[in-house]
Amino acid sequence: MTTITLCQLDDIADGGALGLPQHRQLHPAGLVAVRQGEQVWVYVNRCPHFSVPLDFNPQRFCTYRGNVLMCAHHSALFRFADGHCIDGPCKGAQLEAVPVRWVDRRLVMDIEPTVGQ
Numbered sequence: 472m473t474t475i476t477l478c479q480l481d482d483i484a485d486g487g488a489l490g491l492p493q494h495r496q497l498h499p500a501g502l503v504a505v506r507q508g509e510q511v512w513v514y515v516n517r518c519p520h521f522s523v524p525l526d527f528n529p530q531r532f533c534t535y536r537g538n539v540l541m542c543a544h545h546s547a548l549f550r551f552a553d554g555h556c557i558d559g560p561c562k563g564a565q566l567e568a569v570p571v572r573w574v575d576r577r578l579v580m581d582i583e584p585t586v587g588q
Contacts, residue, residue: 486537490530520561
């Protein structure tokens with residue numbers, strides 16, 4: 472098992488979102504982290520409606536009231552806490568969650584090494 476650091480807690484604005492393009496090897500669409508206070512969730516940067524990125528301009532994500540992430544293409548609204556779409560063309564669908572954990576104030580992800588490593 473390999474552990475990689477995705478970001479520091481302070482890299483993500485409280486109530487905001489942070490794109491993690493440097494980790495495209497984990498998922499080609501990239502990842503996005505959203506934060507409420509000390510809680511952070513990470514999702515694949517892909518809207519379930521037509522599989523488009525959630526950001527229109529690279530790494531510029533729209534959030535609403537500090538607890539909802541909005542798809543810039545179709546205005547679908549996703550709760551930070553579970554990635555569930557609460558409004559928009561894919562209402563009832565969900566973002567693909569990425570399991571992460573905290574080590575000190577670093578957000579980390581455990582990955583299985585690929586064959587040959």
